[in-house]
Amino acid sequence: MVYTYLYNAFKCATMQFLRDHFEKLITLTDKEFQYILQFFRSRRIMKKQFLLQEGDPVTQEYFVVKGCLKSYVLDSEDRSHIMQFALPDWWISDYQALVTQSPSSMFLEAVVPTQVLCITREDKERLCAEMHKMEHFFRIKNAYGYIGLQRRILSMLTGSAKERYEQLLQQYPDLFQVVPKQDLAAFLGVSRETLSRLYSKNK
């Protein structure tokens, strides 16, 4: 009984988190949100567990409710290069593989214990086709994502390691609480030693 109560409270909080996320850009009736919910499936994964590994078929997109995920590629010398982190309220997948329906070129791994809501590509497309406001939501989300990547490219082209580090710290201070230094270095494209130097200067 207590378990059921806790389970329902947990489920409720998760659902509300998703609803709040949508309602930053669109408004939904209870009925509409109930309809949308059926397309999502909750999943919990442990630290260092994979949602995707290189070569896997990619069928889903993930919305982070708790924890943190990272997507990365391994180069020919097994060095990891981080494409994206995803904290709560962020979406993540191997988008190239998802859209082109090709095998994953990335790893998608939990940095800490993580809960996600998953939606398949087909269900997302169906939801967008059936509900104009969901199509609008994802168009605007994509536009913000595009801008974020443009900013990252500019900081890679123009900024020194120090500037890139400070920009990341300013934009996403939460990342520094969750993500190990070596992952931040792999995201910024600097060595771990360089990052440590920047860290100590910043204290």
Next chain:
Amino acid sequence: MVYTYLYNAFKCATMQFLRDHFEKLITLTDKEFQYILQFFRSRRIMKKQFLLQEGDPVTQEYFVVKGCLKSYVLDSEDRSHIMQFALPDWWISDYQALVTQSPSSMFLEAVVPTQVLCITREDKERLCAEMHKMEHFFRIKNAYGYIGLQRRILSMLTGSAKERYEQLLQQYPDLFQVVPKQDLAAFLGVSRETLSRLYSKNK
């Protein structure tokens, strides 16, 4: 009379080019396309003319019909860093400024004589709100754009200058016909000397 005929033929070709572009992802009736067309305005600019300069208000997005545009920032030492090229069939603007309604942080300049179709932010939003299929079109376009930027980031993180050059050559061979070497170097984030070395090796 001949002039009117030529003008109409030119206008027709431009309109058909835009329609073909939309119809790669959606289908449109003649009536729908006529409705969409009223939101676009044609503009021709000379080589080295600007559509945007740093500090300008950004109100429009541009669809390239002929020619080539480049968007770039200048760093504190007046070096240019190229964010994007846009060949025919591509969209370009300073998206961060457009979405956040802040002044442009970029320059948008014609690499060669160029014709664009312009649409304002308000008109695009109106079009998307009124026509679900246009909202769909731009969501999918954004998704492709996002993937393109992710690919570029990965090539910046993992690739040598040589690999980045070869990847660009393979993906966008047309760019090499139109864009001067110094612009390609500013896009790849390498010196002009490095690019010249890569060029000569590739012949």
